[in-house]
Amino acid sequence: MVFKKTVSTLAIATSLISLSACEEQANNHQEAVASEPTVQDAEIFVKEAEAALHESGLALGRASWIQANFITHDTNALVADLDEKYTALGVALAGKAKRFDGLDLPFDVRRKLDSFKLALTLPAPANAEKTRELSQIKASLDSTYSTGKVDMEGKSKTLGGVSSIIASDRNPERLLEAWNGWRKVSAPMKEEFARLTAIANEGARELGYADVGTMWRPNYDMEADAFGAEVDRLWGQVKPLYDALHCHARAKLSDYYGDRVVSDKGAIPAHLLGNMWAQQWGNIYSIVKPEGGDSAYDLTALLEKNGYNARKMSKAADDFFVSMGFDAMPETFWDRSLFTKPADREVACHASAWNLDSKDDIRIKMCMNVTGEDFVTVHHEIGHNIYQRAYNKQDSLYQNGAHDGFHEAIGDMIALSITPDYLQQVGLLDTVPTAEADTAILMRQALEKVAFLPFGLMVDKWRWQVFSGEVTPKDYNDAWWKLREEYQGVKAPNDRPDNAFDPGAKYHIPANVPYMRYFLAHILQFQFHKAACEQAGWEGPLHRCSVYGNKEVGAKFNAMMEMGASKPWPDALEAFTGTRQMDGSSVVAYFAPLKNGWMNRTKTGHVVGKFLDQI
Ligand code: X8Z
Ligand code: ZN
Numbered sequence: 001m002v003f004k005k006t007v008s009t010l011a012i013a014t015s016l017i018s019l020s021a022c023e024e025q026a027n028n029h030q031e032a033v034a035s036e037p038t039v040q041d042a043e044i045f046v047k048e049a050e051a052a053l054h055e056s057g058l059a060l061g062r063a064s065w066i067q068a069n070f071i072t073h074d075t076n077a078l079v080a081d082l083d084e085k086y087t088a089l090g091v092a093l094a095g096k097a098k099r100f101d102g103l104d105l106p107f108d109v110r111r112k113l114d115s116f117k118l119a120l121t122l123p124a125p126a127n128a129e130k131t132r133e134l135s136q137i138k139a140s141l142d143s144t145y146s147t148g149k150v151d152m153e154g155k156s157k158t159l160g161g162v163s164s165i166i167a168s169d170r171n172p173e174r175l176l177e178a179w180n181g182w183r184k185v186s187a188p189m190k191e192e193f194a195r196l197t198a199i200a201n202e203g204a205r206e207l208g209y210a211d212v213g214t215m216w217r218p219n220y221d222m223e224a225d226a227f228g229a230e231v232d233r234l235w236g237q238v239k240p241l242y243d244a245l246h247c248h249a250r251a252k253l254s255d256y257y258g259d260r261v262v263s264d265k266g267a268i269p270a271h272l273l274g275n276m277w278a279q280q281w282g283n284i285y286s287i288v289k290p291e292g293g294d295s296a297y298d299l300t301a302l303l304e305k306n307g308y309n310a311r312k313m314s315k316a317a318d319d320f321f322v323s324m325g326f327d328a329m330p331e332t333f334w335d336r337s338l339f340t341k342p343a344d345r346e347v348a349c350h351a352s353a354w355n356l357d358s359k360d361d362i363r364i365k366m367c368m369n370v371t372g373e374d375f376v377t378v379h380h381e382i383g384h385n386i387y388q389r390a391y392n393k394q395d396s397l398y399q400n401g402a403h404d405g406f407h408e409a410i411g412d413m414i415a416l417s418i419t420p421d422y423l424q425q426v427g428l429l430d431t432v433p434t435a436e437a438d439t440a441i442l443m444r445q446a447l448e449k450v451a452f453l454p455f456g457l458m459v460d461k462w463r464w465q466v467f468s469g470e471v472t473p474k475d476y477n478d479a480w481w482k483l484r485e486e487y488q489g490v491k492a493p494n495d496r497p498d499n500a501f502d503p504g505a506k507y508h509i510p511a512n513v514p515y516m517r518y519f520l521a522h523i524l525q526f527q528f529h530k531a532a533c534e535q536a537g538w539e540g541p542l543h544r545c546s547v548y549g550n551k552e553v554g555a556k557f558n559a560m561m562e563m564g565a566s567k568p569w570p571d572a573l574e575a576f577t578g579t580r581q582m583d584g585s586s587v588v589a590y591f592a593p594l595k596n597g598w599m600n601r602t603k604t605g606h607v608v609g610k611f612l613d614q615i
Contacts, residue, residue: 039109042100046112049093053119054358054396060086061356068365069338071146071346076139084135090120091131094207108566112397115565118219121512122196122212123203134199137192141510146348148185152177160341160349160367163276167283172261172272176493179271186504187497193504194473196512197466204467213467216460216514220403221568228464230582231457231516234523235487237584238453241591244599245450246489249273249281252288267491270484277506278490279455281447282373289443295433296440297420299372302428308375310339310368316426317379320414321386324547324554329385330360341367350507351377353384358399359392376415376448383411391564400565402572405520405582410561412521413528417546425548442543442594449522450591454487456519461487462503463515477502524573526586531577532557542590 060082067075097116105113122138124131150157165178200212209215217224246268253272254264262268274283281288303313314337318329341349349367356363362385368374387410391399401407420441423429433441462483465471471479477496480503484490496502503509526542532553533545547553560576570580588595 037099037103039103039105042103042105042109042113045096045100046109049096049116050112050395050397052089053093056086056089057358058356061354065354065356065363065365068146068348068352069345071143071348076143080135080139083138084132087120087122087124087135088128088131090116091123091126091203091207094120094123095126098208108395111566112395115397117207118215120203121216121514122200123207123215124199125202125206130199130202134196134203137196137199138512141189141192141196141504141512142348143346144185144189145504145507145510146350147346148182150178150181150185152181157181158349159276160369166271166276167274170256170287172257175271179276179493182276183500183502183505186501186510187499188501189504189510190473190476190499190501193501193509194476201467201469211467211469213460213464216516217464221570231519234519234582234584235453235457238450238523238587241446241588241595242450242453244595245446248599249284249288249447249451250489253284256287267485267489269493270490271493273451273490277455278488279452280373281451282444285444285447288447290439292436293440293443295437296444297423297429297433299375299418299423300370302423303370303372303375306428308370310366310370310378313368313370313375313378314339314364314382316375317382317411317414319426320379320417320548321382321554323549324557325551326386326554326558327389329362329382332360333362333364333385336361337363338365339368350511351381353381353388355385355388355392358396360389362388373448376412376418379415379418380408380411383409383414386410387561390558390561393562394564394566398564398566402560402563402565402567402569403520404514404517405524406569406572408517408521409524409528412525413532414547416525416529417532417548419544419546421544422546422548438541438543438593439597442591445543446591446594449526450587452522453519453587454489456515456522458483458487459503459506459508459515460519463509520582523582523584523587526590527573527577527579527583528557530586530589541593542586543593 060079063075063078063082067079094117097113100113122134124134148159150159150162152162155161159182162178162182166175169175169178197212204210204212204215207215214224217227220227220230222230250262250268251264253262253268256262257272262272268278270278272284273281275281285293308316311334322328338347341347347367348365351364351366354363354365355361364378364381364385366374366378366381368378384407387401387407388399420429420432420437424432462471462480465479466476477500481492481496484492492502507513508515529545530542532547532550533542535553535556536545536547536550538545556576560572563572563575573582574580
């Protein structure tokens with residue numbers, strides 16, 4: 001995998017030359033050997049196929065970078081073209097890998113062969129026209145999202161524009177207008193999304209899977225059904241915490257807006273939670289803050305006060321990793337990354353991290369604002385870069401996360417160390433607040449992290465239902481809102497139009513990025529954080545622990561990351577945490593002072609966790 005945009009599972013790799021060369025080599029080889037393949041045949045196949053994918057990665061990688069930084073008709077067409085070739089190569093290799101299915105093989109050969117079968121996020125059938133159509137649809141959905149505009153108040157607004165209204169406005173009508181406006185952008189995506197689903201499912205079936213979802217789930221070193229049960233188990237561990245937060249936030253919103261806008265029973269209308277998708281609720285802190293809530297610092301205000309800009313925020317994230325013993329980002333990172341939204345062209349603003357040469361040409365692409373939220377996000381993105389560089393000595397097929405949830409958890413784990421002590425050390429905070437501020441600090445964190453959990457879970461619950469055919473296009477939107485209510489306790493603020501396709505208003509649906517990784521990352525980052533704090537000998541509450549400057553923790557973290565995807569993920573988890581299971585109890589432990597203290601004492605009489613119950 002030469003190129004990898006970490007928001008995508010697969011290492012995108014393609015080139016026409018290497019496709020035909022590889023096919024030719026594979027065909028010649030097939031003719032040369034008897035019909036019964038040998039271990040040596042498998043080894044040769046894996047080596048050649050891995051090299052072909054690796055080499056061809058450069059072309060699509062560079063084209064995708066240019067397209068994401070300069071979206072035009074032509075850059076979209078170039079990416080569609082290269083993506084088509086990559087998909088055809090991936091499908092051909094996966095098909096050929098099947099030949100070795102029954103063979104007893106060395107561990108690495110088997111692991112790599114299996115990875116060919118699972119590598120494509122969206123496989124195409126072995127049909128040139130459909131492969132082309134799939135790549136064109138992908139490019140079209142992607143650019144529809146990234147260039148979407150909302151006509152509001154006589155102006156044409158970007159997602160950033162309507163998102164900042166949702167984040168800061170408190171007028172329910174204006175919030176509703178921004179919320180509905182952005183969903184007009186996704187309505188026209190529905191037909192293309194349905195067609196994409198049909199083609200990719202056909203591709204998955206040709207590779208021996210029931211559907212695309214059944215092909216996504218075995219990416220976690222376990223059977224598809226076992227993985228479904230695993231995420232439900234993890235959700236069961238953290239659900240009581242979410243229910244308590246939901247109950248509290250709903251009561252506060254109801255007090256603030258009045259019962260006519262928010263009832264203190266049932267689901268919360270989705271436009272009032274400070275985020276376009278109601279996935280993180282930190283922007284309504286001022287409404288839901290606990291007593292003494294102003295004793296916690298406001299990170300946005302601290303950054304503004306101290307003259308931070310996008311580069312300075314990125315430098316702070318880089319410095320954090322350096323303090324733990326990692327090399328600083330290379331010069332090219334600072335020269336080639338995109339840090340702020342350019343005024344004169346269309347770019348894909350959704351934040352991402354890239355590795356263009358599978359060595360150290362690592363970059364981020366963000367439309368950063370000076371906010372606490374983006375400060376955390378830039379740690380998230382640079383965390384991806386740190387992981388990419390840590391595993392760059394691995395074979396190309398192993399240059400990936402232990403699983404995709406690990407990749408999403410690295411930078412987030414570091415951001416959990418942005419504590420008052422740390423902020424004081426780097427000169428952002430004058431005095432460290434006393435323990436009296438803990439409830440407030442934890443509430444801010446819960447609004448970001450705990451609120452996210454059911455959203456992280458339901459997005460792919462929906463997609464799995466769509467891929468399996470349980471939900472058909474006519475029910476796309478209703479099924480989406482059913483899951484939103486069931487897991488998040490969030491409802492559409494008004495009737496949805498017949499043509500609505502609200503899932504498409506969330507980046508990862510038109511961009512085809514699997515989403516369960518973020519749910520897993522929100523479990524894993526707390527597991528990593530707790531393990532790191534234990535390694536550091538920390539004995540206080542977890543939300544006050546920072547591993548800033550701790551080189552021993554850095555070395556151990558690096559040892560896990562260096563493994564890349566070379567071993568099943570429980571091995572990587574064990575290397576850092578000493579345990580082989582994902583476990584939600586670290587989330588629960590982190591928030592225990594909030595849940596067991598203040599949140600449990602307030603608002604008795606409110607119905608906790610009964611979102612659908614309107615009584
Ligand atoms: O997509 C992202 C990252 C890029 S991998 C910015 N995240 C999810 C989202 O924005 O929905 C991070 C948190 C969840
Ligand atoms: Zn990410």
